Amino acid sequence: MDGHFIDLTPENLAGEHLCCIIRSKKPHPGVEEKRRWLAERLREGHVFRKLDEKGTVFIEYAPLEMAWVPVEGDNYLYIYCLWVTGPHKGKGYGRALLESCLADARAKGKSGVCMLGAEKQKAWLSDQSFARKFGFAAADTTDTGYQLLALSLDGTLPRFVPAAKRGIIDSQELTIYYDAQCPFIHQCVEKIAAFCEAGGIPLSLVRVDSLAQAKALPCPFNNFAVFYRGQFQTVNLLDEAAVRRLLKK
Incomplete structure (x- = not known):
């Protein structure tokens, strides 16, 4: 090596x-x-x-x-x-x-x-x-x-x-928690926001800006997490095709 x-x-x-x-x-x-x-x-x-x-x-x-x-x-x-x-x-x-x-x-x-x-x-x-x-x-x-x-x-x-184990929130709309830890997140969030705006899709973007906020998150999180219809979905970064598939659930 x-x-x-x-x-x-x-x-x-x-x-x-x-x-x-x-x-x-x-x-x-x-x-x-x-x-x-x-x-x-x-x-x-x-x-x-x-x-x-x-x-x-x-x-x-x-x-x-x-x-x-x-x-x-x-x-x-x-x-x-x-x-x-x-x-x-x-x-x-x-x-x-x-x-x-x-x-x-x-x-x-x-x-x-x-x-x-x-x-x-x-x-x-x-x-x-x-x-x-x-x-x-x-x-x-x-x-x-x-x-x-x-x-x-x-x-x-x-x-x-405990909250991270359940993976449940009150909001039913597409909700994304994210921070600045991964360089790919910035463009990912921008593209999802543009896609949802163009399609009239309700979207809530929650930027995690502190250690305390991250420690209290209602789902597994490495730097990105997605909810839809109140249920945790994934920590994977999404492209437009993945968002379309998620919204069809």
């Missing part, structure tokens, strides 16, 4: 690419939103570790107490995203990144590491079969088919907050 990894820091954040959307000239609004969001999170112990070259090879995690997810537990790390794609796949980078996170947890005396999974692998979620090879297992489940995968180092386990 060639190459080495670097961590984003307040000092190098402005000049480093963020892996998901690679642009060399024109600024990308989603990337810039993520950069601003990440600038705040790095001070809270958030880690963004990536291959030191332009490519999609990175892991992103945070102390669970500071992670913008409706999960609770003491002294865990939460993995938002572990992603290796393109020509870098199959070279051992994913294993090296996950092992570095686990080593970090042990060095800091953490109780374990956790991440969002599902009964069946979902798009926009890290490969849970890969995580299970390292010993991750379901620590908690929701009524909507999602799982909290955890690798415990001391026997304790994290859990979803």
Whole structure:
């Protein structure tokens, strides 16, 4: 395995690419939103570790107490995203990144590491079969088919907050909760809003702007979550075709 990894820091954040959307000239609004969001999170112990070259090879995690997810537990790390794609796949980078996170947890005396999974692998979620090879297992489940995968180092386990397990809200219209953590979200939300406006489709967009708001969300959440007719639907980012299918339910 060639190459080495670097961590984003307040000092190098402005000049480093963020892996998901690679642009060399024109600024990308989603990337810039993520950069601003990440600038705040790095001070809270958030880690963004990536291959030191332009490519999609990175892991992103945070102390669970500071992670913008409706999960609770003491002294865990939460993995938002572990992603290796393109020509870098199959070279051992994913294993090296996950092992570095686990080593970090042990060095800091953490109780374990956790991440969002599902009964069946979902798009926009890290490969849970890969995580299970390292010993991750379901620590908690929701009524909507999602799982909290955890690798415990001391026997304790994290859990979803009660509201997240039920996945129910009062509003019957299409409702999307989102934050700026993923660079793809900005354009996704813009396109859905334009599609719904053109079609006269009621839409409620709820931007998650604080840790407290994220911890109290009524559904599983990694950075995006969709409700329709009062029921939680998915954490997958949607395109127009997916919205059409959802509205036909």
